[in-house]
Amino acid sequence: MLTLFDYPASQNAWKIRQLLHHLQRPYRTAHVSIFEREGRTASYLRISPAGTVPAIQLEDGRTLAESNAILCFLATDTPYLPADAFGRAKVQQWLGFEQERIESVIGSLRYWTLTGKLERRPSALVEMKRHAALRALQTLDRELAQRPFLTEHGYSIADIAVYAYGSRAEEAGCSLLPYPHVRAWIGRVQAQPGFLATMHPYSDDPHSAAELP
Ligand SMILES: N[C@@H](CCC(=O)N[C@@H](CS)C(=O)NCC(=O)O)C(=O)O
Numbered sequence: 271m272l273t274l275f276d277y278p279a280s281q282n283a284w285k286i287r288q289l290l291h292h293l294q295r296p297y298r299t300a301h302v303s304i305f306e307r308e309g310r311t312a313s314y315l316r317i318s319p320a321g322t323v324p325a326i327q328l329e330d331g332r333t334l335a336e337s338n339a340i341l342c343f344l345a346t347d348t349p350y351l352p353a354d355a356f357g358r359a360k361v362q363q364w365l366g367f368e369q370e371r372i373e374s375v376i377g378s379l380r381y382w383t384l385t386g387k388l389e390r391r392p393s394a395l396v397e398m399k400r401h402a403a404l405r406a407l408q409t410l411d412r413e414l415a416q417r418p419f420l421t422e423h424g425y426s427i428a429d430i431a432v433y434a435y436g437s438r439a440e441e442a443g444c445s446l447l448p449y450p451h452v453r454a455w456i457g458r459v460q461a462q463p464g465f466l467a468t469m470h471p472y473s474d475d476p477h478s479a480a481e482l483p
Contacts, residue, residue, distance in 0.1 A: 271296055271297060271298055271329065272290075272295065272296075272297040272298075272326055272327070272328060272329065273297065273298050273299075273300050273326060273327040274286055274287070274290070274297050274298070274299050274300070274324060274325075274326055275300050275302050275314070275317060275318065275323050275324060275325040275326065275327070276299050276300070276301060276302065276323055276324060277301065277302055277303070277304050277323045278301075278470030278474065278475075279470045279471060279472045279474065279475060279478065280304075280323050280324065281377065281434040281435050281438065282322075282323065282324055282337040282373065282377075282434065283323050283324040283337070284434055284466065284469075285324070285337045285338075285340075285341055285427075285430050285431055285434045286324045286326070286337060286340050286341065286344070287466055288430050288465075288466045289341055289344055289345060289350060289427060289430060290344065291464050291466050292350065292462075292463075292464045293344065293348060293350075294464075295344070297326075302314060302323050303475075303477065304322075304323060304482060305475065305477035305478050305480045305482065306477050307483045309321035309322060309323065309483070310483050316333070317333040317335065318333070318335035319335060320335065321483075322335065324337050324340060325340070326340055326344075337431065337434075338365040338368065338369060338427075338431055341365070341427040341430065341431060342361075342362075342365070342427065345426075345427045350425070350426050350427050350430070351426060351427055352421070352423045352426070357421065357422075357423050360421045360422070360423070360428075361420075361421055361423070361426055361427060361428045363428075364420045364421065364428035364431065364432060365427070365428060365431055367406075367409075367432070368428075368431045368432045368434075368435075368436075371402060371405070371406040371409070372406055372432055372434075372435050372436050373434070373435050375399050375402045375403045375406060376403050376406065376435045376436060376438065376439050376442045376444065377434075377435040377442075378399060379396070379399050379400065379403060379442035379443060379444070380435065380438050380439075380441045380442035381472075382396075383441060383442060383443055384441060384471070384472050384473075385472050385478050385479055386479055387481070400443070400444070403439065403442060403444045404444065406436075407436075407439060407444060407446070407448075407449050407452060408449075410432070410436060410449070410451075410452050410455075411448075411449040411450070411451045411452050412451075414451040414452055414454070414455045415451045418455070418458055419455070419458070420432060425458075425459070425462055429455075429459055430459075433456065433459045436452070436456075437456045437459070
């Protein structure tokens with residue numbers, strides 16, 4: 271059975287939980303206590319080069335890290351990734367956008383805010399991220415005014431990936447009120463059959479106030 275290396279509060283890991291749930295694919299969970307340095311052990315670094323979750327291990331022992339690479343792998347030959355080269359490349363376009371402009375911007379601001387680390391970050395860095403977050407939300411709103419999901423294909427792993435942190439923008443201090451098309455899209459993603467609504471707050475982990483190694 272496939273193993274998912276997971277940390278409950280990780281929205282990057284939620285992406286994989288969500289897709290596995292859609293696919294009704296059974297898996298076992300191996301928890302990685304990222305604030306207690308479990309991501310930095312020699313054995314875990316062989317699974318995930320950067321020591322991050324999520325990662326997966328297949329039945330045959332092969333391992334794969336980076337949430338969006340895992341999404342692409344698991345979604346191949348399923349309705350969540352187009353079969354044609356151009357359709358797949360359009361999904362990749364949004365997966366790149368997600369890593370550069372959502373996960374590393376809204377995801378970071380949210381993580382710092384929810385774990386009490388924001389005040390310890392240089393204000394210029396926070397301002398830069400806030401500016402980038404607003405730009406990303408404007409981009410999404412403009413695009414989602416034109417079609418119900420991120421690509422013409424319909425609901426796909428692009429939506430799962432961008433939703434993971436995009437939908438949590440308010441927890442990062444970015445109001446979604448000015449973005450009606452983003453809010454409507456969030457509703458459409460949540461209305462998908464098998465949508466995984468359960469969120470796990472950082473506060474469930476007594477170690478999450480520590481800095482990551
Ligand atoms: N680009 C990676 C980012 C993964 C990531 O940063 N995961 C966080 C949890 S959301 C983590 O494991 N952090 C632990 C660390 O950086 O040591 C992905 O999309 O999988």
